[in-house]
Amino acid sequence: MAALWTKLIRRLECLQKLQGTYSPASIVALEAHDAPADELPENEPLFLPSVLLAATRETGCTKGLLEMELLMQEAQCRSSLIRLRNQLHIKSRYLNYKKLHVRHQGANTRARTIVHRNESKIRLHSEKYQATWGVMVAAKGRNKAKVGWRKLRKEDIRCMEDAEDLLRKEEKRKRAKQRRKRMDDELLSHGQQPTPWEDDEDDNNEGPEQQVGEARREVSWIWTAAGSSGTDAGLEDGKIL
Numbered sequence: 191m192a193a194l195w196t197k198l199i200r201r202l203e204c205l206q207k208l209q210g211t212y213s214p215a216s217i218v219a220l221e222a223h224d225a226p227a228d229e230l231p232e233n234e235p236l237f238l239p240s241v242l243l244a245a246t247r248e249t250g251c252t253k254g255l256l257e258m259e260l261l262m263q264e265a266q267c268r269s270s271l272i273r274l275r276n277q278l279h280i281k282s283r284y285l286n287y288k289k290l291h292v293r294h295q296g297a298n299t300r301a302r303t304i305v306h307r308n309e310s311k312i313r314l315h316s317e318k319y320q321a322t323w324g325v326m327v328a329a330k331g332r333n334k335a336k337v338g339w340r341k342l343r344k345e346d347i348r349c350m351e352d353a354e355d356l357l358r359k360e361e362k363r364k365r366a367k368q369r370r371k372r373m374d375d376e377l378l379s380h381g382q383q384p385t386p387w388e389d390d391e392d393d394n395n396e397g398p399e400q401q402v403g404e405a406r407r408e409v410s411w412i413w414t415a416a417g418s419s420g421t422d423a424g425l426e427d428g429k430i431l
Contacts, residue, residue: 198231215250240329270319282349
């Protein structure tokens, strides 16, 4: 950890030298920053142009610097989304592998460790995307329509569902409802009161692959957003698993 901190401190010093030339207002803001004595390097504010007041940027930043930062933030949104999709691919494939092939306590313990590591990476990339999105929204005057990227919500972070799978599961749900209606009609014909059914009972009757509300769910927007054509090598990890 000490080596990582040293490396980060050097990068911060390099950034501050550049800011002294192109964004002196950032150095002024940094000097006025009341940092706690135990502030870690990773928590030190950067004071990029997007967090400065418009009047301060106008007089204390090189023209066009904000636009350059927003291009960088947009690239980070795209790369974070691609990496998030990669980890979701890995999660989907590994959970399928675990379900089919992993047995015994030792193997299950190792599998849970891998799953937890994968979940931490999913959380990392989603938080990075959302933090970058928040910066872009603030720079656009809180006008979300001007950002060009959607807000990432917890329910958006899910594995991709194939359209054919969704249709197949919807057909299963319809058959389950028809079967339930026949059973209710049969009970009524014998003078008995039908047993109340819950939605998840239909799901359980259709097999383990059918999850609650899954057939009603559409493909998350993260799989159709810009950047989906990235040919990054991370997808190969998911294929191997």
